[in-house]
Amino acid sequence: MxxxxxxxxxxxxxxxxxxxxTIAQAYNAxxxxxxDCGSSSSNTINGRTWDGDENSKFVPSNxxxxxxxxxxxxxDPPVPETPYSSARIFSxxxxxxxxxxxxxxxxxxxxxxxxxxxxxxxxxxxxSVSSNGYSLLTNFSAFLxxxxxxxxxxxxxxSALPNFVKEFIIYVKDTQSVNVTFTPSPNSxxxxxxxxxxxxxxxxxxxxxDPKSVGMTNGPVVTNHMALENIYRLKMGGRSIPANExxxxxxxxxxxxxxxxxxAAIGLTPVYxxxxxxxxxxxxxxxxxxxxxxxxxxxxxxxxxxxxxxxPVDSGPVVIPVLPKEQVxxxxxxxxxxxxxxxxxxxxxxxxxxxxxECLKQxxxxxxxxxxEHGVERPSMEEVVWGLEFALNLQEDAETTVGEPxxxxxEPRFLMEGETMTTTTDDDVFSGSSGIRYGTSSIxxxxxxxxxxxxxxxxxxxxxR
Ligand SMILES: *[C@@H]1O[C@H](CO)[C@@H](O)[C@H](O)[C@H]1NC(C)=O
Ligand SMILES: *[C@@H]1O[C@H](CO)[C@@H](O)[C@H](O)[C@H]1NC(C)=O
Ligand SMILES: *[C@@H]1O[C@H](CO)[C@@H](O)[C@H](O)[C@H]1NC(C)=O
Ligand SMILES: *[C@@H]1O[C@H](CO)[C@@H](O)[C@H](O)[C@H]1NC(C)=O
Ligand SMILES: *[C@@H]1O[C@H](CO)[C@@H](O)[C@H](O)[C@H]1NC(C)=O
Numbered sequence: 001m002x003x004x005x006x007x008x009x010x011x012x013x014x015x016x017x018x019x020x021x022t023i024a025q026a027y028n029a030x031x032x033x034x035x036d037c038g039s040s041s042s043n044t045i046n047g048r049t050w051d052g053d054e055n056s057k058f059v060p061s062n063x064x065x066x067x068x069x070x071x072x073x074x075x076d077p078p079v080p081e082t083p084y085s086s087a088r089i090f091s092x093x094x095x096x097x098x099x100x101x102x103x104x105x106x107x108x109x110x111x112x113x114x115x116x117x118x119x120x121x122x123x124x125x126x127x128s129v130s131s132n133g134y135s136l137l138t139n140f141s142a143f144l145x146x147x148x149x150x151x152x153x154x155x156x157x158x159s160a161l162p163n164f165v166k167e168f169i170i171y172v173k174d175t176q177s178v179n180v181t182f183t184p185s186p187n188s189x190x191x192x193x194x195x196x197x198x199x200x201x202x203x204x205x206x207x208x209x210d211p212k213s214v215g216m217t218n219g220p221v222v223t224n225h226m227a228l229e230n231i232y233r234l235k236m237g238g239r240s241i242p243a244n245e246x247x248x249x250x251x252x253x254x255x256x257x258x259x260x261x262x263x264a265a266i267g268l269t270p271v272y273x274x275x276x277x278x279x280x281x282x283x284x285x286x287x288x289x290x291x292x293x294x295x296x297x298x299x300x301x302x303x304x305x306x307x308x309x310x311x312p313v314d315s316g317p318v319v320i321p322v323l324p325k326e327q328v329x330x331x332x333x334x335x336x337x338x339x340x341x342x343x344x345x346x347x348x349x350x351x352x353x354x355x356x357x358e359c360l361k362q363x364x365x366x367x368x369x370x371x372x373e374h375g376v377e378r379p380s381m382e383e384v385v386w387g388l389e390f391a392l393n394l395q396e397d398a399e400t401t402v403g404e405p406x407x408x409x410x411e412p413r414f415l416m417e418g419e420t421m422t423t424t425t426d427d428d429v430f431s432g433s434s435g436i437r438y439g440t441s442s443i444x445x446x447x448x449x450x451x452x453x454x455x456x457x458x459x460x461x462x463x464x465r
Contacts, residue, residue, distance in 0.1 A: 027285030029249045031106070031199040033058070033099050037192045038069030038086035045082045046244035048251070050194065053088060058097045067095055070191075072115030079163040083194030084113040089120070090127075091189040096181040099197055105171050105206045106178060107250065111194030112142040113163040120189055127190030128183045132175070134227040136168055139185050145314060152312050156259030163193070165253075167230040171206055198250055201285055231313050234260065235287075237269035238294030247288040254291060257309060265305040268297045356398030362391040 036043065039052035053059055054069065067090045072079075088095075108131060114122065122143045129137040146162045153160040172178055178197055182190040206222050222228065234257040235241065241254040258266060272293045278284045298307055344352055344360060366387035372378045379387065 027201050027248060027250070027283070029199045031101050031197065033101075033195070033197040034083075035097070035195040036083040036086065037088040037194055038071075039083070040069075043082045045080070048244065050082050052086075053097070053195075058099055060096060060098075063095075066090065066092060068118070070117040072113060072117060076115045077161060079113050079161050083111050084163050087113065087115075087117055087191045087193045089117055089189055089191045090182050090184055092184070094181050094183040095190070096179050097195060099178045099180075101172055101176060101178050101197065101199070103172055103174055103176055104202060105169060105200050105204070107196070107198045107200060107252075108136075108168045108170055108178060108180065109194075109196035109198075109251075110136075110166045110168075110180075110192060111163065111196065112146070112166070112191075113193045114143040114146045115162070117191060124188050125191065126185035126188040128185070129190075130181045130183070131168070131227075132170055132172065132177075132179055134168075134170060136227065136229070137166065142191070148314050158259070165196075168227055169200070169205055169230070170227045171224040173224065196251070200250055201283075204286070232260075232311050234309070234311075235291045236294060236296040238271065238290060241288060241290060245288075248285040250285070254288070257296065260309045260311055262308040262310045263306075265307060266296070267307050268299050270295060270297055356395050359391050359395035359398060362387065362394055366391065 032048075034048050034050040035053050035056065035058060036050040037053045039050075040054040042049055042051045044050075060066065067088050070087055070089050071085060072087065110129065114125070116122070125143060126139050126141050127137070128135065128139060142164075145166075146164055149164050150160040150162060170178070180195060182192060184190040205228065206224060206226075208221070233252060233254055235254040236257050238256060240256045243251040243253040246252045246254070272295070276289045276292045278286075296307070298305075344355075344357075366379075366384055369379050369387070370384065
């Protein structure tokens with residue numbers, strides 16, 4: 001049964017970047033910081049040395065009065081020791097880590113293990129994280145995020161532990177520091193288990209002309225004043241590559257794609273056995289050889305099928321900075337129009353005269369329910385399909401029985417958490433939904449037939465989500 005939570009989002013799909021530099025050579029990240037928060041010792045694990053943050057030069061001098069360290073409840077499941085066996089907890093005001101770095105693009109990775117710390121209630125952990133003027137996480141619950149991710153991972157057939165990493169890329173300007181500020185929401189506490197900062201080549205993601213959104217001829221250029229959050233970094237075919245086996249030295253983890261493929265047709269996964277001839281346009285550091293040696297191919301052109309990936313996402317509105325305030329975020333704009341009852345203004349003008357108002361209303365309700373702040377509050381894919389089918393019925397009814405009032409018992413039946421629906425299978429989950437697809441990335445034919453993708457969502461400045 002399909003149990004993905006419904007995404008609502010606009011994703012910036014970047015192909016594993018090809019970049020323009022003058023020489024093809026290995027990239028050796030010039031800066032690495034691996035900070036084990038709440039710990040006082042150093043541990044080397046898989047080639048990375050994590051230093052405890054206690055008495056480190058990255059914490060403010062008053063850290064003893066503004067935070068405390070804690071160990072997770074020992075009955076919790078077996079997550080990796082480092083950096084998850086300790087956390088730093090912040091319960092009062094903001095707390096800022098400051099890392100001295102050179103100017104340039106950096107990965108900022110926040111490691112979270114939501115657990116019971118010092119007997120604190122999980123419901124009371126909502127917090128925001130900002131860095132160098134970017135709002136990265138707003139009123140974030142690591143507990144809710146973890147349940148969402150665990151669900152996706154379980155559905156995708158991976159073993160699901162509660163720890164996870166939020167990965168961002170930011171461009172550090174001449175301030176030459178990365179400041180990471182944790183601010184608990186009112187009556188809440190914040191926590192962090194590990195902070196990782198790794199430098200990257202200048203044009204890997206930022207200011208590169210080549211990566212394009214799928215289906216577009218011009219790529220959006222990521223400029224120095226944008227921050228991005230990585231949502232997925234998928235490798236097509238073959239195995240997943242864990243962060244410590246990323247031969248480019250940037251500790252990027254590459255997840256295998258097969259569990260995200262929608263439908264029975266998964267294509268072919270031939271393996272290229274020879275070394276990859278990296279070029280100046282696609283240098284050695286863009287991705288490990290294995291990423292390029294594996295592929296997912298569609299086979300002969302005569303095999304007629306579509307290859308579709310469905311990637312559930314938790315949140316992340318699209319930003320269009322040139323529009324009026326209420327239109328800046330498409331998701332926010334949709335919610336605004338729904339509240340105002342002006343949904344008809346934002347739909348394709350060709351639909352305005354043909355869509356039945358009750359159908360549009362139902363459609364809007366489905367969309368808005370998918371925009372709830374936290375993934376676990378949103379309907380499952382089945383519930384959405386149900387809601388959309390209901391919208392379609394309303395449209396069909398309106399087309400046949402003109403002017404008849406809507407009956408009370410036609411209320412959409414959105415399932416509650418835990419309720420099950422027995423009639424829907426993976427194969428018919430989209431039936432009757434008028435071909436509407438959420439969160440899909442498809443290729444319908446392709447000569448080379450393979451892509452490896454990193455999916456980032458843009459973070460707006462200054463208010464993130
Ligand atoms: C990369 O840099 C690190 C630290 O600067 C150094 O220890 C390591 O030997 C370098 N690796 C290569 C392959 O140059
Ligand atoms: C980070 O904080 C330090 C100390 O408060 C400040 O000097 C520096 O300008 C800040 N850097 C950024 C990028 O905000
Ligand atoms: C944070 O989210 C929780 C749960 O959705 C909500 O109850 C709370 O009001 C939010 N707090 C802020 C400051 O937005
Ligand atoms: C890049 O090339 C160097 C040698 O030139 C090699 O040591 C390194 O493993 C290569 N990196 C990748 C990602 O293939
Ligand atoms: C593939 O997708 C396209 C666009 O959604 C659709 O028109 C076409 O019928 C699909 N083909 C198959 C074989 O499913």
